Amino acid sequence: MEKEHPKSIHCTGVCRFMIPALVVLLLLFSAYYLVEEAKGRHDKTFVILTQRGEEVLRVPLRDSSMETREIPIVHKGEDLKLTLEIRGKSARILSKDKIRYSMESLSESTWIHDKEDIFLYEPYELKLYFE
Structure with a gap:
């Protein structure tokens, strides 16, 4: 008997673009939060x-x-x-x-x-x- 292999999902061009874009957005929002918090402490x-x-x-x-x-x-x-x-x-x-x-x-x-x-x-x- 042959083992069934799960069907692999292939990333399309949109998927390859979305993941790095989401990571960059997450990093930008984190940096913005840290800068605003630091400003509040020094004000x-x-x-x-x-x-x-x-x-x-x-x-x-x-x-x-x-x-x-x-x-x-x-x-x-x-x-x-x-x-x-x-x-x-x-x-x-x-x-x-x-x-x-x-x-x-x-x-x-x-x-x-x-x-x-x-x-x-x-x-x-x-x-x-x-x-």
């Missing part, structure tokens, strides 16, 4: 902290700097003793108090890295973002 120039919609702190970003800034925020008559930590083009909020008195206290927030990142801390109505 940010300030870290901004607001409380109840009012700007509390605006700090210019530097590429390789590492700094901390006191945050002048009072909540219910008490100074919160918060600092803003900036490393390069990333930022977060830190609390100077090591002891957590309640669930509302903030020991450290998550880092924000991209221009689209926003950190919200509802108990004190704080918003940290890039501009």
